[in-house]
Amino acid sequence: MTASDRDRDRSGRPRNARPRDAYGRPLPYGAEGVPTMPDELELGSEETIGEAQRLLDADRPFHAHEVLEARWKACPEEERPLWRGLAQLAVGVTHLRRGNERGAQALFSRACAVLGAYTGPRHGLDVPGIIRGVKERRELRLR
Structure with missing residues (x-):
């Protein structure tokens, strides 16, 4: 078995x-x-937010990204x-x-x-506050 075989499922999609x-x-x-x-992770919006926050709090941002990405792939288009x-x-x-x-x-x-351009459902998230926080931290890092 080659490395590429181990990194793909039967349909050719990459896996972890x-x-x-x-x-x-x-x-x-x-x-x-x-x-x-898991590649097939399926969480609702609130569960995704909670799990991503838990992972960020545990200093596991890569894993939080995976949770958010799974929701991104499964959520409604809007x-x-x-x-x-x-x-x-x-x-x-x-x-x-x-x-x-x-x-x-x-x-x-x-x-x-x-x-900043998003106008859809926010699931209780303070999106403008998140953006402000990111920009404030970026400014601090640039000084």
Whole structure:
């Protein structure tokens, strides 16, 4: 079995077969990694928000991104920008944790633009407050 066979399901879609560290970096096959989220994860909006927040609080932004991405793929079309923007924020934090400041700032900018244009259901989230918080933290990092 080749590495590419292990990383794809029968239909050819990628899966999370390779072990990863706490920030989602791939580890060698056979290494002990941090468990990732299942590919078929299906959570409702409130469950997604709760789980993503729990993971962020535990300093596992890569895993929070996976939860948000799963919701993004399963949600109604009108909500996709919300979940995409939130997933981008989690990836931005992941990049910060990995030491990639430039990549983090690019993702934060993209996420704020997506979330700023979003007019759909917010599921109790203070989207303008999230954007303000990201921009304030970005300004602090740039000083």
